[in-house]
Amino acid sequence: MPCDTITQVSQELKNANLTWLKEALEACGYQVTQSGEILSWRGGNYNRQTGLLTTRTENDAARIKREYSSIMVKNMGSRFGWRVKQTGENRFQIQKG
DSSP states (O other): OOTTOOOOEEEEOTTOOHHHHHHHHHHTTOOOEEETTEEEETTEEEETTTTEEEESSHHHHHHHHHHHHHHHHHHHHHHTTOEEEEEETTEEEEEOO
16 A cells, blocks of 8 residues: 555444544544534544544544443443443443432
8 A cells, every 4th residue: 555545434323422422532532623513533533414433444433433332331321320330341230220
């Protein structure tokens, strides 16, 4: 691959909660800016209207989606009154009430 080539990976992430996604991106170490329904950071962006998450590599996209999932589990757990305990990397124990 030539050294002046820029690769981009686009993955579908429909109807993501922008607040949670921004929190996930910041947890991954990105500095995020928001303009309407678009989140931008160095090396990628997310457009809520199109549902596309664009990053430089598939690993970046997977890392962001894993972090977003963790945040979603924690937030939904507190919303429904569940006790959420993180038992390992990307592992949670959820107990009702």
